Amino acid sequence: MHPRTSFTAVTSPKRAGRPRSAAADRAILDATRAALAEVGWGGLTLGDVAARAGVAKTTLYRRWAGKNELVVDALAALFEEQLDLPDLGGLEADIQGVVLRFAELIERPETRTALMAVVAEAAQDDALRLRIREAIVDRQKHLVLLGRRRAQQRGELPPDKAEDPARDDLIFDVIAGAVVHRVMVSSGPVDREWALRLARLLVDGLGALHLPPP
Amino acid sequence: MHPRTSFTAVTSPKRAGRPRSAAADRAILDATRAALAEVGWGGLTLGDVAARAGVAKTTLYRRWAGKNELVVDALAALFEEQLDLPDLGGLEADIQGVVLRFAELIERPETRTALMAVVAEAAQDDALRLRIREAIVDRQKHLVLLGRRRAQQRGELPPDKAEDPARDDLIFDVIAGAVVHRVMVSSGPVDREWALRLARLLVDGLGALHLPPP
DNA sequence: CCAGTTACGCTACGAGTCGTAGCGGAATCG
DNA sequence: CGATTCCGCTACGACTCGTAGCGTAACTGG
Structure with missing residues (x-):
């Protein structure tokens, strides 16, 4: 299975290595909602979301496959x-x-x-x-x-x-x-x-x- | 007012010069619907529509302001x-x-x-x-x-x-x-x-x- | 404390799309 | 015929996409 969790930080039992930042998850989803309210679906870019959330764009793609999945989680x-x-x-x-x-x-x-x-x-x-x-x-x-x-x-x-x-x-x-x-x-x-x-x-x-x- | 008609060929009373091709309008709207059925809204590009319709991309932009307006007309x-x-x-x-x-x-x-x-x-x-x-x-x-x-x-x-x-x-x-x-x-x-x-x-x-x- | 492992931030990149400008030629009107 | 408007074509800068590569940070098990 792909490393992409795609559903909000399902911290699996116990794994080795650095854990995913739950704070980053919240920041990304908050930023997504804020951006949606401002620029709408068509104007939403993942680069903008990453900048608002204070994370790197690559971090977004490590967790969500694309715009659709991210927004569904943000709305959920x-x-x-x-x-x-x-x-x-x-x-x-x-x-x-x-x-x-x-x-x-x-x-x-x-x-x-x-x-x-x-x-x-x-x-x-x-x-x-x-x-x-x-x-x-x-x-x-x-x-x-x-x-x-x-x-x-x-x-x-x-x-x-x-x-x-x-x-x-x-x-x-x-x-x-x-x-x-x-x-x-x-x-x-x-x-x-x-x-x-x-x-x-x-x-x-x-x-x-x-x-x-x- | 802008030259963009944006509503299907409202052939205004009588003007000088070459008239807009009604056939192009139909071809564009048909191509838009066909492309929507195949690739969906997210995958729809105006370049693709123009190619399917057999017209130049610039012709599309002369008549519609963007994707939204074109699709609304196509659905209408x-x-x-x-x-x-x-x-x-x-x-x-x-x-x-x-x-x-x-x-x-x-x-x-x-x-x-x-x-x-x-x-x-x-x-x-x-x-x-x-x-x-x-x-x-x-x-x-x-x-x-x-x-x-x-x-x-x-x-x-x-x-x-x-x-x-x-x-x-x-x-x-x-x-x-x-x-x-x-x-x-x-x-x-x-x-x-x-x-x-x-x-x-x-x-x-x-x-x-x-x-x-x- | 020390490897091993995983996540993060950053930079850079090719590919694709957007929307526009500029040109020569075609169609229509007076 | 001249004026006007549309069409097809090419080219272009700007932007977004999604990924790769690298060095570093955080956490686990021995």
Whole structure:
């Protein structure tokens, strides 16, 4: 296997020789996010990142295979924090909460300029696509399962007849896709009112959108 | 104003001198799509496009400011074809139909590799973002309005109390976002079953997903 | 303390792309 | 015909890429 770790400093058990600097890892990923926020994906050069991080350009290439992998790891750090789903007392409120929380991550400048870019690159790179799923997407997915079970315990949704993973996948695509499209394409804010309307649509269907927004 | 037209050969009224070759325009845009499908956004070079199209590289720069603008125009041609919404007899079927139709455009190789890339670039380029909306996104949006009015005439949705453009914007973000997320991130197929489940979810809410898929 | 091993910073390099300039010739208008 | 605009071609400096080579730093096991 290649010496490239490519995933943030997985300090393997115990090896001989000088260990990799964890500080350099953090500095590089921080510099990557900062550069993305300033110059965007297209303007990002690895030489610039190295200069900002205070490391040699060769150090970058020793750890990451290229721009794609580096940026995925830099973004992954943003999504790494544990994602909780506070119980807000009802399905609608729970959905609204998770939408607002997810939007906070998407609306950051680094995310806006880079997330779609790596997704586009992943269309022709299976390994990259897998990595994005592991490091970013799947971190959010369990929230759907959690929220649905909670709603079933409350009696807001009927109990399962059979396990149906495709159903949760659909719900996730709808929620995540709607937020991403709202932010990236429509360039509109994801505020409490928008999140509430989305939650109502999901819970009660299109008919619910004809009620006045409180 | 700059001599760059940047939008497909808007042959202005009547000017002196040699006119721009419309054939060159078509050849360039075709070559751009072919190259995108082969090498993706990251591997696309304007020199390669020029060679494929059989034109000089300088001709490209005389018409488009750069990679972003060229690709947007190349993609726009795919979305330019007529957008009808055949009446399938019910709201659910209509939604299913438009989802399948939209997915056909998104699932093409050129679209998969390039659409998200230009959206990412547009995060830092207001003009580009506006252009994407005009040439690609808004072409689809009126289908939402059309489908909703049809459903209201059928009595499937309550009539409007007041005009509410934000409501149609939301519906559009949900449908388009879900399809894009399904294709680009989850890498799953948008087949008739998936489209039907999405339509059910939108019409009747989350509870409808617990019925068996016919 | 001393080899062995691995990581780091630095410099240099060929290869490739970018975007532009300058030229001669081709097409169209008045 | 003259003016105007476009096209193809060549050439160019500037930049980024990704790698190689070297001396040095840090850490491990004997």
